[in-house]
Amino acid sequence: MATLGIDLGGTNARAAVVDADGRILAAARAALQDRTPEAVTTTIAQAVRDALALAKVEVRGCGIGVAGQLLGDTGVVAVAPNLGWRNVPFGQMLASALGHPVRVVNDLTAAAWGELIAGAGRGAQDVYVVYVGSGVGSAIICRGEIVRGGSGVAGELGHIKVEPGGRRCGCGEQGCLEAYAGGRNLILQMREALESGQKTSLQELSGGDPARLNPAILERAALAGDMVARRIYDRATEYLALAVANQVTVLNPSRLILGGGVLNNAPAMRDRVRDGVARFSSRTSAAAVRVVQSELGDDSGIIGAALLATRGLPVPGPEATTP
Secondary structure: OEEEEEEEOOOEEEEEEEOOOOOEEEEEEEEOOOOOHHHHHHHHHHHHHHHHHHHOOOEEEEEEEEOOEEOOOOOOEEEEOOOOEEEEOHHHHHHHHHOOOEEEEEHHHHHHHHHHHHOOOOOOOOEEEEEEOOOEEEEEEEOOEEOOOOOOOOOOHHHOEOOOOOOEOOOOOEOEOHHHHOHHHHHHHHHHHHHOOOOOOHHHHOOOOHHHOOHHHHHHHHHOOOHHHHHHHHHHHHHHHHHHHHHHHHHOOOEEEEEOHHHHHOHHHHHHHHHHHHHHOOHHHHHHOEEEEOOOHHHHHHHHHHHHOOOOOOOOOOOOOOO
């Protein structure tokens, strides 16, 4: 029997009916006009109805990937910076709206599981997944099981500190990797450079419209020798490469999967991360890991969420607390 998978982003929600092998049978998308939990629940419910109408099959449950920190396996979203949420009982809200049991998981956990079962992680047991999109996230799979940690937030690569007291991150802390290498923050740094009047080709490449700035433009300008772009780009790639390499040393995965909109659209940055793993990871760990690109692209999270919907996940013990 099929299950529902939902991918909740900062601007839209996607719902899909997915079979047991990870194949999408039907999908629908709905824009988020309002990011309040109640409005998002209503928007998702409409996307689900549209997907079910197309698939015309029965489903046995629902999984949803959310970019944020979750309170164990309770369905409570403790912190979701992109949505402005704190301590939202989202699983319960969505289950009431859909009439199906709902499992809420971190979006990178969902993407990692999708890749493990139906994508670039097939055949591996120890997998580390790193996605760089609007933010920076990762997920850990050890011996075929998701590593969740004591409070359910293991794998928060974007929030390791790379520059103490540095740039303010969306999580509210300072010096996080995401504040330098996440797509949203790369754009913010480019805009800051333009607003400060620094001489740079970013103005020309964006057609004079800051809204058109993106990581691909940053990479193009940096590789062409623009010093302002290079300063932003080199710092981001160095921090990212070192962070991933150090995680490879610690975790010793057999497969490292790289994905997300930034790495997919800035291939030189992805290559630098790959090179960084070879250069900076311990020799033993570097020799054991195979570095690959995600295969499922934007579908990884929605497929993984569906596949996790009815699968037992370990529940953190009573020491779990809300961040």
